[in-house]
Structure formats: C-alpha cells, structure tokens
Amino acid sequence: MAVSRTIETPDIDDLLAVKPTPRKHVLDLDDFSREEIEEVLESARSMKEVLGRDIKKVPALRGKVIVTLFYEASTRTRMSFEEAGKVLSADVINMSASGSSAEKGESLLNTGLTIQAMGIDTIVLRHPHSGAPYLLAQHLNKVSVINAGDGLHAHPTQALLDLYTVQDKLGSGARGSLEGLKVVIVGDVLHSRVARSNIWGFAKMGAKVVLSGPATLMPPDLLRSSKRIARSQFASLVDVDTNLDRAIEGADVVMALRLQKERQNAGFLPSVREYIRRWQITDDRLAKAKPGALVMHPGPMNEGIEISSSIAHGGSSVIEEQVTNGVAVRMALLFQLTTGPGQ
C-alpha cells in the first residue's frame, strides 16, 4: 500500500500474542479482572517494542480520531496519550478547558455530545470532579471514554503503568507474577486518585498493599480507629500503618504520593516540616525496605518534601521508567478500545 510505504515493520496485530479482551471504556480498575490486567500488560510489552524502534509508527489506528479533553493541567499524562495515539497512527486532537467553550460555560455533557457529533472515536478525559468520565460514558453511546484522572477517584492508566513497571522489574515466573509483593503507598491517600487505582490494581494482582501517611490524610473508613464506620470491601484490600518506619519494613515497592502544600493551610497537617520528618522517603527509611526495592512516584514530584532528591534520582528510583512505560500502556489501551465492540 502506497500510504504505508514508510512502515517497514509488521503491524501491531502480528506482534500481539494475545488479543486483549475488547471493552468500551476504561473508567477505573475496579471492573478489570486479573486476567484482563495481565492481557493489557502483555500487549503493552509489544507496544514498548515498537517504541524502541527507529521509526516509531504502526498503522494500527490509522483513520481513528482521539480527543484528549483536559480540564486540569497535565504534562506527562496528556503527552503520553498523544504520543501513544500518534505512534499507532491515530489522529490526536488536544483540547483544554481553557480556551474552549467550557470557558463560556458549556457543560461537560454538551462538550461531550459535540465531540461525539464530530465522529470522534475516543475521548481521553481528565477532570477535577470524581466520576466525570462516568457522565460521558453514560450519555455518549458512540464514543469510548478513557479516564485520564478524575478528581480524587481514579487514574487507571497510571495504575496500569505502575503495575507494568513493577512486573517488568520484579515479576516472577513466565507471567511476571506480583503475588505476595509488599507495596507501600505513602502520603495523601485521601486526595489521591493514583492511590485508589493502585490499590485496586495491586490487590487484584495478588500484591499486599500497605498505606502510610498522616491519619488526617487517610480515608476515614480505612482507619481502624474509626469504629463507627463498618469496614468495607474496599478497606479489606489494604492495611494502614501511619508509622512509615514500621510500614516500610520488608517492602518490595515504595510509592510516594504528591503532597500538595495547600493541605497545611486546610489543617490536615501541622506543617510540611513535620510531614517531611515523619513521611519523606529517605535513604535511612529505604534501608529498611527489602534490598532492591523500587521507589516510584506518579509525578510531578515535590522533591525534598515527599521524596528526598537522592532517592528520587538514585538507583532505586524507577520514576523515569514509569513515564516510558506509560506510553506503552496507553498504546495498549487505545488499541484495545478502538478495536473493541461497536467500532
């Protein structure tokens, strides 16, 4: 074919050993089975191979149109989706709330309906309100929706890239099992969509998840001290230990969350100084983890607050690999959706 003359390598279909289970939307990991997560990670491995080529282009999604619709600032997630779409030959349109009709007061739903009317195949949505992608998924019947982060709720592609990164480094056996690994997530869990999605992801893959951080920044139902609230199924997936020096013992993975400095003003913290003293990931603390433990961060980092500079850029850190793997995982998801049912 004349159009694809520059493409000298086989298309992605030939690379994929397992075709991922088709699905319409990616809203959260709570409705992914372990098998489906494994399929996505497996197909991301093929995608990463494409990213390593000189000519990073396959025609898999040629003729498909993807919109990234971002109502919040973002660098890596947005660029990562854009690159993922372009490597797969999709056309990618970037749309921000600022400079769009949203500034004129157009509702999210009406913006979504407008995008659908233009024949777009996939919307990648980042929104400050939890559940915003569900609103679009409910009302748009011709478009796939990928959640690129909604409020405090979920960031499923981040969790999948984190799983990929851990599997790549620590996975055991042919299938890269995460069974039995201890994953410690540290910081502002209450306000973290990354933490929520990672809890689902790691728990479904058989890892043990421990949360650590200030009790004021833990969801109240996860704290044992709160006897009034029945512990839920969600709470049954994790342990909480506010003492990081104890929680980190024997950890295979330590994930620091971004601490927003506004939390101090809002009264969640006495001071950032005290947070640093108790919960910063430092060399001393990491020494208590398992030798070879990985340090992760979803970015953007507050270096010197939730993570020390020497750790952030040290030998244990896989933070840059997370970014690389993010592109591969998003390629896998875009491919899965745009070849799914109704397409």
Place this chain on the structure above:
Amino acid sequence: METETILIRRARIIDPSRQLDRVGDLLLGGGEILATGRLGRDRVPDGCRIIKGDGLVASPGFIDLHCHLREPGFEYKETIAAGSRAGAKGGFTTLCCMPNTDPPIDNAAVVEFIHERARHDSLVRILPIGCVTKGRKGHELAEMEELASAGVAAFSDDGDPVYDANLMRLALIYSSDLGLAITNHSQDPSLSCNGVMAEGSVATHLGLDGIPAAAEEAMIARDIALAEATGGRLHVAHLSTAGSVPLVREAKERGLSVTAEVCPHHLTITDQWVLGDKGEAAGAAGGRAYDTSTKVYPPLRSQRDVDALVEALADGTIDCIATDHAPHELSSKQVTYQDAAFGISVLETALGSLLQLVHRRKLSMGAMIDRLTTGPARVLGESYSDLASMQSGTPADIVLFDPEEEWTVDTSEFESKGRNTPLEGTVLKGRVVATFVSGRLVYQGPGLKIEEPHARP
C-alpha cells in the same frame, strides 16, 4: 369549593387520632366527615356517589412538614400548582413549604403571595414556613411575629442551618410565645465542608468528599442544649444518622420540647445506591455509579443508620415522616456528582417507599399513618389537629390507598416538575387511589371506581 356527598364502603379505616383501625364505611359531605363506621342503607343520602373500598385503606390525608415548592423564584424547578398535584397524587392533603425561595419567605408580603397562589393554583392545603432570619442570611431575626400573624406554620432557614449559636438561642427565646416550632436544618458546615455524600466506604471508593455523621449530630446536640436552656420549641429537620437518635430520645426523656422528622429515602435506601448497587429493592432497574439523583442533603447513609431510623420511627422517638421533596430541573442533575444539586423529588413515591417497611413488618400500618398524620399535626400544634382526624365534623381531608398494588416508578408520569429520583424504574407496592381535600376529590387514580349517584328505590 364544590363538594358532594361521597360514601366509601368497606374500606379499612385507620384514624390514629382515635386509635381506630377497622373495616367500615366513611361518609363525606359538605366538605366534612359526616360519619365513620357501619352505615346502614337508610343512612346513605340520596344522590350520593359510592366508592367501593374493598381492600383499600382510608386514613386522614398525609401532612408533609417539609417540602420545597420553589415558588416564588424557582418556577423552573417546581410551582405551587405542580407541587400540589404531586402532593395530591402522593396522598398529601397539607404541604408545608420551605422558605428558601427567591425572595425568601421572610416577610408577610411573601406569605400572602403564597396564600394567594395556593388559593388559585393548589389542590391541597399549603402552609408556608417562615424564615428564622432575614433573607435566610443568619445575621438578624426575621420579623417572626408578623410572619406568625400572616399564617406561617413554623420557622426555618432550611437549606442552611442557623449557624450562629447565639442567634439560634435568641430565636428559640423570641418565638417561645408564638407557639410555633423552629425547624433547624441540622448541618454544621464546618464539618460537612465540600462533602457530597455520606462519609464511608462508598465515598472512599468513588473518591467523593464525605460528610461525617458528626456534621448532623454536633448541630442537633447544640440545638438540644439551646432548647433546654431556653425552653424553646425545637423541631429537628430530616434526621438521618444512627447517632442522632439517642440525642433526640434523651432530650424527650428530659421532657424538652423537641420533636424530629425523617425522610422516606433515609428509611429505605443507602449510600450503596451512589455506587450503583441498589440491591434487591431495585426490581428490574439497574443502578450506575455516580447517579446524581442519589445526591441529597442529608446524604443517603449506611444500612446501620437506616435500621436505627426505622426503629426510632417505630418506637416514636422520631415523631413524623417528612418528604423533603426537593424538585430540580434536569440540567442541574446532568452534571458531575460534585456539581449536581442536592435533592430528590419525593411526594409521588413516598407512600410506596414507606409501605416497604410495612410489608416487611418493620413498621405497623397504623404507626406509618400516625407518623404521616397525627405526628406532623402535633408538631404544628393544637390548632392543626383537625387536619389529622376522621372525627365527624372535621375537614374531609382523606387519602384512600391500595397497599398491595404494584407499580413501576416512571418519572415521565410525574405531576411534579422535578423528575429527580433514584427510584426511577423501581417497583413499589402500594399506591394512592384517591385523595380528598375538604371533601373535594383532588386526585383520582386509575384504580378508582365510582358508582354514579342513583336515587334510592
């Protein structure tokens, strides 16, 4: 108002004001109740229309102490006309409308406007509730005596609490010689913050800001302390947590003038509905996460709270059921959960929801009717007791319902302008057949069969 003579034959007559619960006949005429009991043929007047009451329950019409009719100011959400039709369809003969209108009901002119509107537009009795503070702003007391003279049934800044404790104290003192209750919206905003649903496992799962139970309980505890200190008349609006129950129970045990209401939704559905898990109650209707029709203040809470509220309603700790009917236009609910307006359109589903409790034997039929009639009438005061009675000579405000009829909630058939309910598509058991206000048939359900008048042979 045109009325006629109507005989309801062989209905189960339940009149909590007389502890009456027996099958009998009910004769209405001249806008009043003429007789209840077994009526021989000789006592049936000429030209009387007859309704067969077999299998139906007849009781005083329901009194709703707490609904939002949105007029004036928010006629795109609801009007007195539409709200009154919804009330009549739900078996309500008296609606107390909250003053969070625009302008708010904080002076006699607005009260008179509502009376005027009600005279022209309403099928049922409308009792406006006046503001506690001017403009509902929480700074200065409204002219409460003028409001009382104009005919308000109680005072409330509902939608917002009277947040300043000293102002609440003064309101309780000032109103104590007016004989009207102060209904406080029990919410400490410094605790509820930006919350949009109940704190707990569902809020954590969905990443929605939680409202702790303490936001309600702290405010109720404060108000009870103020009622005790002042001897004022406190009515607790839409009580919703298990922890609020003992506060009210103990206040009553100490002899304080404290009453409380609970809403049908807080008695029947939980925060699992926000997750889209409607359980067995849903019938054929599937749920979905972040359904904004579940967003209501106070929020839907846990099964433990629901169980405690049902128990407290059954034992009389909670005096009455109020709907907190809060209709909204579609666009204010077709947004993210965080942006969606709080409120559920309740009037037309209240009876069907509440009868679930009766069918499951958690509440007796008599107690349910008491909490919808004599209970709220007691809160309003002695002068309203006739509205909750079937004694001869009282106004013929009557509801006739079939407790066994199953029906599917279809909001496209709502009389209310507000179609915002999580019960859409749900199967309920129990439905109003007819509603009379002052003897006038204001709602006639599809199941109603009337024999046309005929002269006695």
